[in-house]
Amino acid sequence: MDSLLLEQNPILLEDETETDEADQEENPEPEQDGALENDTTETAPKGRSGGMIDSEVNYSAKDSTFFNKGKVFLYGDAQVSYEDVQLTAHQIELDLENNIAYAVGTVDSLGVEQGLPVFKDKSGEYTMRRMRYNFKTEKALIEHVVTTQGEGFVVSELAKKNSDNTYFLEDGRYTTCDNHDHPHYYINMTKAKVIPGKKIITGPAYLVIEDVRIYPLMIPFAFVPTTSSYSSGFLMPSYGEESNRGFFLRDGGYYLAASDIFDLALTGDLYANGSWGLRTASNYRKRYKYSGSFNAQRITNVTSEKDLPDYSKSNDVSVTWSHRQDAKASPFSTFSASVNYSTSSFDRNNVGSIINPEILAQNTKRSSISYSRQFPGTPFNMSLNALHSQNSRDTSINLTIPDLTVTMSRIYPFKKKNRIGSKEAWYETISVGYTGNFKNDIQTKESDLSFSPKSLSEDWRNGARHSVPVSMNLKLLNFFTLTPNMNYTERWYFRSVEKAWDATEQDIVTTDTIQGFNRIYDYSFGVSTSTKLYTFFTPSRTLFGDKIDRIRHVMTPSVSFSYRPDFGDPKFGYYDRFEYYDEDRDQIVKHEYSLYENTLYGVPGRGESGSMGFSLGNSLEMKIKSDRDTTGFKKIAILESLNFSSSYNFLAEEFNLSNISMSGRTKVLGTNISFGATFDPYALDTTTTRSGVLNVTRVDKFEWNEQKRLARLQSANLSFGFGFGSDTFKKRREERTGEGSETDIPEDDPLDIPDDNPFADDEIPEDALSMGDVDPLEAGEDGYAQFEIPWNVSFNYNMRLVPDSFNEAQMAYNHKVTADISMSGRISLTKKWDMNLSTGYNLDRKEISHTNVRINRNLHCWNMSFNLSPFGRYKSYFFTIAINSSLLRDLKYEKRSNPRDNPNWF
Template structure:
C-alpha cells in the first residue's frame, strides 16, 4: 500500500447533525478501503516508512502564548450551542507513500497534499482532522540534519514556506512556526505567526530582508511586532537594523510602513541627504512618484541646499506595446555661490532636457518617428553633481539632438523625411539649430527601360536614370545668449531656403574593361531674401547696406563624364627567402577619371551677381568686385567662375594569400593594406591655382589593431606678399612647389589614429588537439586518497559559513585561478601648420603636433571585486586629462562603490555602501567630496 497514491474526494452536503456527518464519512471510508484491496496497515509498516522521530504527535506542538488564543483554531466545542462546520466544496488530498485513516483523522505521508477551494497545502506529513476541520503539516530532518519536505501553503494571497503549521479550513486561521514569504523585492521571516481569515498575518520578532540567505541573512530589519497584508503592505511597531547578527541600535525606528504591492503604485520618494562645504547641507531627489497607468508614469523630485541653491526634476517613461516607447527628463538647477554682497557671489541657472522615443517596427511599416534629444546649458554638466565622477559626460563637449519622421509611399519611388536638428558646443557656447529640415526624395528610375524586354542585350538609352531630391531648411548659428525665436530674430538671424536637385546619368561599357558614366546635374535654389553691398568710406570696408525681401530663385547646371577600371598585379615572393607559406601577393588599383563642366553665372542676364567698385585708401587703388546677392544663404549660390575640371582618383588595396594551417589544401586571405586612396582635380579653365590640393587617406590592420591615417598636400608654394605699404602676409602663390622649392608638394595637415585592446584572454595559450588527453590506462587510474583531506566535507562545512564559492578545479588538478582584465589604449595625432612661425628659407610654416593618448582598463580580482580606471595624456599641453578610478565590491545583497578623481579641476571622491534592492535604496551610507570644494573649481 505504501507504494500507491490515494486521492480520495470527500463531498459533504449541507447537514447540521453530527450523526449524519459521521455516517457519510464512514461510508466513504469503507468504500475507499474496499476499492484499495489492500491488507491492514500495521504500526510497524508505518515506522518503516517514516524516519524516526520525524513526525510528533498532533498535540505535541507547543505554541507560544504570545500568539496562542483559545478560539484561534477550535471550530466549535459545544455542539448544542453551535452547529458543526460544513464544507462548501470538495476536499482533495493524497500522498505518495501512504494514507492512514484513524477515527476521523487522515494521516498523509510523503509528498502529502490537501486542497480546498483556493487553498493548497503541501508537506512531507499532513494530518487532516475531518471532524474539527483542522490540518497539521510539517517536514522532517534527514540523516544529514537537513530539513526536507517543509510545508508550503498557497492561497490567493501568495505562497508561504514554513516549518510547521496548524490550519482551520472553516475559519481560515492558522498558527505557523517559522514562516517565509516573498513580499515585493524582499522576504519576511518569522519564527511564530498567526494567520487571520482576511489573509493577513501577525508576526512576533519578524525579519524583513532582501537577502536570499533566509536562515542567516547578511542584514535584516527586526520587527518586534508586525502585521503583513500580502501584496499590499507591511506595518511594524518598534524595529531596528541588524547587520551580520549585530544590532545597530542607533538605527531604531518606533514604527515603519513598507509597501509590498506586486504592481507598481504611486508613493513618496524619500530624499538623500549630505553636506558640501560650498553649498552646505542638502536634501536631494525627494519628491513624489505617480503611477499614472499602464502607459506612462511620472516622478517629480527636487533638491535643496542650505545656501539657497535648489533644483527641480521631472522624469517620465511611457510605453505602448507594439506601438512606441520612450523616456523624458527635464531638470533645472539654480546654483548660488558664496553670500550676497560678497565679491565672489554668483547665481547661475542651468537646465537640461533629454528625450528618447522609439517606434516599434510593427506599428507602421511605411512611417516611423524617432527622437534623441540631449540639450542643456553649457555649464549644466559642470554644475550637476551627477556628472562629476562620469568622465564620459565631462569629456562630451559636443551635444547633438534629432527628431526624425520618415514616410514611405508604397508603390512609388518617393520618400519623405522631416527632421529637427540641434548641436551645441559647451566650450564656446555655440549652437546650431535646424527647425525643420524637410526632404523629399525620389529614388532612381529608368524611364526608357522596356517593361516587356525582348532579348538579353540592353539598349544604351535604357541605362538612362533620373532621380530627384528636394530639401527645405530653416536654421540658425549663434550662441546660447543670443538665441531668440522672436519675429525680428527669425527674419534677420535665421537662414532658410529650398533646394531642388535633379541628377541624370547613364552607364556604358567601353572597350570591355572600362565603364563610362555621362551625367547631367540641375540645381535650383529658392530664397526669400537677398542682400546688397556698398563701400563704407569711414570704416574702409565693404558692408551690407540692404536686405531685399521676396521670393527669388537661382539655378545652375553642370555636365560630367567619368570612367573607371581595375588593374590587378600579382607578385610571388622568392621561395628561398620566404618559403612556401605565402602563395601570392595581389595589388589592386582602381583608377578613375572624371571630366566636369560648370558655366559662369555672373552674366547680368541671370541676375545672381552685382557689381561693386570703390577706392581703397590702404592699397591706394580702385577695386572692382563682383559679389553674389545670395552670399551667406543656406544653400550658397551658383558658381562665379567657369570651370572645366578633370578629377583624378586612385584607390589601392594590397592583400596576400596564405596557406591555411587547418586545411592543407586550402588558403586564406590576409589584408596588408585595406585602402590607400589619392584624389585631386585640375581646372583647365582657371586663370590660377588650377590644381587642387592632393588628399590621401588609408587604413590597415596590424596584429588586430585598426590603423587609419590621412594627409593633405598643397602643390603650390608659399611666399610673403605685400598687402599694404607696411604689411606683408604669407599667402599661396601661383607657382608649383617643384619649380619654386624642388618639392613635389608641401604637407599641410596629417592625422594618425589607432587603438587596441588586450587582456587576459589575449595571452591564453591555445590548446592543441591532444592537450589534456590521457591514455586509457592513465584515465582509468585514480589518485591515491589522502586520509587527511576530505574536500567534500570541507565544502559542506566551511564554505557556507565563510560565504565563498567552492574553487573550480583546473586542467591539472590544481585550483583554477582566473583574474579577468582588459586594457584599451587609443592614440590620436594631428599635424597642423603653425601660422605664427614661417620659415622664409624653406618657405613653409613650422608644424605643430597635437596628440592625445587615452587609456582605460578594468580588472576583476575575484568574481565580486571589480576595478575600473580611465585616464589620458595630451602631448601638446603636456598634461594629464580627466582621470577616474572606481572600485566596486559585490556584497551579495549589498554593494560597495568607491569612485575617485585624484587630481584636476574635478578632484573628488565618492564612497557608498547600499542595499541592492530599490525597495530599501535609502538604507545606505555615503561619503563624498564635491569638486566645488576645490580651490581651482571653475
C-alpha cells in the same frame, strides 16, 4: 494554540458506515490499522451536515498512506488540496474529524532539511518548517514561515494566519537578502501584520546587521508597501553639507504612478546658500506603438555672498527626450526623437559626486526630431526634421526648424516594362531622380538666440533647393563602366543683399536687405569611369618557403570629367561689383560679391570650370596556409586601403590642380590604424609691407619647380587603438591547443578570381573583449583551483599635425603636433570585486586629462562602491554602501566630497 484549534466536527468518508457494518458481520474481531499501496490518491467528500467542510479534500503520497481512527498519515511528497488551497510536505497528518492538517519536513543524514511544507492559496506561496491548518475556518499556526513580499522576504519563527489571509508575526524579520536562515541584514519587527501583496505594518523595529542589533537605528512604527504593481509615493531626500553651498537636501520629491502607460517623478534640491534645482523625469511605453523617456532640469547655483566681489549666480537648464516608434505601429511612417539640449555651462555647474569623464569631454551636443513617410505605389518619400547642435566651449548654437525633404527614387522612363528576349537598349539605362529640400535655420550664440518676428525675418536663414540628377550606365570593353550624367540645381531664396564701400569706416558694409522671391539655378555635365586591376605576386620559396601562397594587390582607378559654365557672368545676375580706393588711395580696388551671401545652399560658383577628377584606391592582401588544416587557407589584410585623390581644372585661370588628399587604413598585430594627409602642389612666396609685416602668399608655381618637392605637407592625422585582456590570451591558448575555431577557405578557391569584396574579413576584433563572471578560485576538472582573473585594457592615440610658424629657409610652414592618449581598464579580482580606471594625457598641453577610479564590491544583498577623481578641477571622491533593493534604497551610508569645494573650481 487552543485559540487556533478550530470547530471540531466529525467527518466520514463516503459509504464509511455501510462498510463498517458489513465488516462487523463478516469479521467480528476489532478493526485493524491498514496501509495502502505506495503513491495512492484518495478523496474525502463533502460532508452532509452544515458543520462539515464544503468541498472535497484530495490527498496523496508517494511512499505510503496510513489510516488510524479518523486520521490519515501521508509520507513522502505528500499533498493535500482543498478548494484553492494546496499543501505539500514530506509528511502530512490529516485529521478528518477535526478538519485539521499538520505538515512537517524531514532532516537527512547530513542534517539538511528536506520536504519542508509549502502552503499555496490565492494570497501566495509560503515555505515553513511546521504548520497546523484548519480547512473549515482557514486559520493556521505556522512555525518558521518564509514568504516573498514585493522585493523582500518576510521570515518569522511563529506566525498566525487568519481566514482573511492576513498574517500576524512576533519577532519577525524583513530582508531583501535571499539567504533566509542567516541574512546579512534584516529589519527586526517586534510585532507585525502582513497583508500579502499589499503592505506590511510593523510596530517597533530595529536594524540588524550580521546579527548585531543597531539600537540607534530604531523606528517606532513602519508601513512597507509590497504590492506587485507600482504606486505613487514620496521620495525621501538625501542630506549633507558642502563648503560652498552649505547644508542641502537633495533628490527629494514625489513619484506619480500615473497609469500603465507613463509615470512621472518630480524631484528637487535645496541648499543653504540659496542654490536650488528642480527636475522632472518620465518614462512611457505603449505596447506595439511607442516608448520613450523625458527629462528636464533647472538649476540655480549661487557663489559667495551678495555684495562681495566674487558673488555670482548662474541659471542652467537641460532637456533630454528619447522617443522610439515600434516597427509594428505603422508600416509606412516613422517618428523618432533624440533631444539633448542644455545651456553651455550646465554640465560643469551640475556636476555630481560621481564624475562621468565622457560627459565632461563632450563639447558638442546634437538633437533630432524626425518624421518620415513613404507613399506606397509611388517613388516618393518625405521626411520632416528638427535639428539642433551646440558647442559648449564657444556657446555657439545651430538650430534648424524645420528641415523638409521630398525625394523621388530613380526612375527609368524609357525602360520597357515587359521585356521578352530582347537586349536592353542604351537609352533604357537613362535614369532620373529628384530631391527637394526646404530649411529654416540660424547659426548664432546661445545668448543671442531669439524666436521673435524680427529675428525670424533678419537673423534666420531660409530657402529651398531642388536637384534633378540624370545619368545612364554603359559598358565599355567589358572592363569599364561609363557613367554620363547631368545635374540641374535650382535654389529659392526670399531676400538678397546690396553692399558698398563705406569711406568713413573704410570697410565694406551691407547697405540694404531686399525682401522678395529669388530663383537661382545652375547645371553641370560630366562622365565618369572606373575599373579594377589585379596584380599577383608569389614570394620566393627559397626565402619564405611555401607558407605564403601568394600576395594580391588590387588597384581601383577612377576618372571623371565635368563641365560647369561661368555663373559669375553678369547675364545670370548672381553677382554685383563696385570699386574703391585702397588705404593708400593710389590704386582702385575692384570688389565682386554675391547678392546671396550667407545663404543656406550657397550660390553658383564664378568662373568656367572644366575639371578632371582622378582617384586611386589600393589594397594589399596575403593568402597563407592554415596551421591546423593542411588543405585550407586563410586571408590576411596587409593594407586594407590606401587612397589618393585630386582634380585638375583645365579652364581655371590659375591654380588648376587642387590639393592632393591621402587616406589609409590597416591593422597591425590586432591594432586598427587610420591615417590621412593633405598636400599642396603649389609653392609659397613672401612679401614685406611698408610696416615690415611679412606676408606669405600662395603662388601659381609648382613646388617641384621652386623647391624640388612634389608637394608641400599641409596637415596630417594618425589614430590607432588597441585592447587586450584575459580573453585575448585565452583565445591564443585555444588556437595553440586546437580548441578554438578558425575561418579557413578551401584550397580549390582560386585567389586569382576577381571579386568585388575580396578577402572579406568577418573575424571578431580582438579588442572586443568580454568580462565574464568567472570565479578565479573555482575548482577545475583536476580538482585544483583555476586561477583566472578577467581583465582588459584599451589604449587610444590621436595625433594631428597642423601648420604653425613659417620657415623662410624651407619656404614652408613648421608644423605643430597635438596629440592625446587615453587609457581605460577593468579587472575583476573575484566575482565580487570589480575595478575600473579611465585616464589620459594631452601631449600638447602636457597635462593629465580627467582621471576616474571606480571600485565596486558586491556584498550579496548590499553593494559597496568607491569613485575617486584624484586631481584636477573635478577632484572628488564618493563612497557608499547601500542595499541593492530599490525598495530600501534610502538604507545606506555615504561619504563624499563635491568638486565645487575645490579651491580651483571657480
